[in-house]
Amino acid sequence: MDVNGITFSYDGNVDRLHNVQTTIQHGKITTIIGPNGCGKSTLLNVMSSNGKPRKGEVILDGKAIARYRPVELARRLAVVHQQNEAPDDLTVERLIRFGRMPHKTMFSSNKQEDEEAVEWAIACTNLEQRRFRTLDQLSGGERQRVWIAMALAQRTPILFLDEPTTYLDMFYQLEIMELIQRLNQAYGLTIVMVLHDINQALRYSDVIIAMKEGRILASGHPQEVLTSELIEEVYDVQVLIRRDPEAGLYIVPMQAVLRPL
Numbered sequence: 001m002d003v004n005g006i007t008f009s010y011d012g013n014v015d016r017l018h019n020v021q022t023t024i025q026h027g028k029i030t031t032i033i034g035p036n037g038c039g040k041s042t043l044l045n046v047m048s049s050n051g052k053p054r055k056g057e058v059i060l061d062g063k064a065i066a067r068y069r070p071v072e073l074a075r076r077l078a079v080v081h082q083q084n085e086a087p088d089d090l091t092v093e094r095l096i097r098f099g100r101m102p103h104k105t106m107f108s109s110n111k112q113e114d115e116e117a118v119e120w121a122i123a124c125t126n127l128e129q130r131r132f133r134t135l136d137q138l139s140g141g142e143r144q145r146v147w148i149a150m151a152l153a154q155r156t157p158i159l160f161l162d163e164p165t166t167y168l169d170m171f172y173q174l175e176i177m178e179l180i181q182r183l184n185q186a187y188g189l190t191i192v193m194v195l196h197d198i199n200q201a202l203r204y205s206d207v208i209i210a211m212k213e214g215r216i217l218a219s220g221h222p223q224e225v226l227t228s229e230l231i232e233e234v235y236d237v238q239v240l241i242r243r244d245p246e247a248g249l250y251i252v253p254m255q256a257v258l259r260p261l
């Protein structure tokens with residue numbers, strides 16, 4: 001996927017993305033990082049054709065995404081949003097089945113393919129024991145896995161995840177990150193996600209895109225991109241970068257660089 005010179009505004013006055021240029025590498029995990037409000041979700045939205053750029057275009061498999069029919073795009077790209085809403089009395093299995101919608105036509109659907117995709121999504125996310133529960137009977141981590149399962153049931157080669165670990169405790173955060181890594185390694189899924197935890201980004205990404213104020217400041221391999229200078233520039237936070245023989249490279253936030261009042 002190529003993002004070619006995207007400038008985007010919600011209201012036609014203030015640009016929230018400025019001439020954004022990047023290539024999403026096939027079969028890799030790409031993580032977008034940057035401070036609150038810098039445009040990470042906006043970029044993810046524009047890359048999934050949810051919002052029309054003022055300038056530039058996003059090319060997927062040689063064709064501008066604006067030219068895809070929604071159903072056609074939904075067979076290539078699935079999105080797990082930051083906040084997801086569904087009736088609490090819906091069961092896990094029924095919700096996951098909604099992921100099959102792009103594969104149904106008015107006249108036909110391949111029942112066997114649908115069943116296989118739903119079962120695969122349930123197995124990947126380890127939800128067998130929860131499939132007949134309703135959403136209000138699940139923990140936060142389980143609910144997050146259900147949304148990922150619904151996206152997986154779409155059986156797309158590309159998966160976008162907007163802050164998949166927010167609000168989750170350490171166990172569930174690791175569980176989701178390991179699931180994402182397995183999906184990438186075992187099934188070759190191209191993953192683009194937004195993360196706030198720099199250490200998770202460092203550990204699980206092949207490529208990092210660092211944004212500030214609607215612009216990409218740096219992108220590339222995490223160990224090359226995540227220098228203390230870049231992190232201070234992006235987040236206004238001074239950090240130490242350390243290496244542990246087992247954990248590898250990690251970042252310790254030290255202090256916020258406060259501007260004069």
Ligand SMILES: Nc1ncnc2c1ncn2[C@@H]1O[C@H](COP(=O)(O)OP(=O)(O)OP(=O)(O)O)[C@@H](O)[C@H]1O
Nearest residue numbers: 010011016034035036037038039040041042043194
């Ligand atoms: N629907 C909208 N209408 C108008 N402005 C919006 C809308 N959504 C986001 N914005 C603005 O666009 C800018 C970028 O927002 P965006 O949600 O992309 O940031 P983000 O980097 O994902 O932030 P966060 O880390 O807080 O989720 C912000 O200034 C935000 O206020």
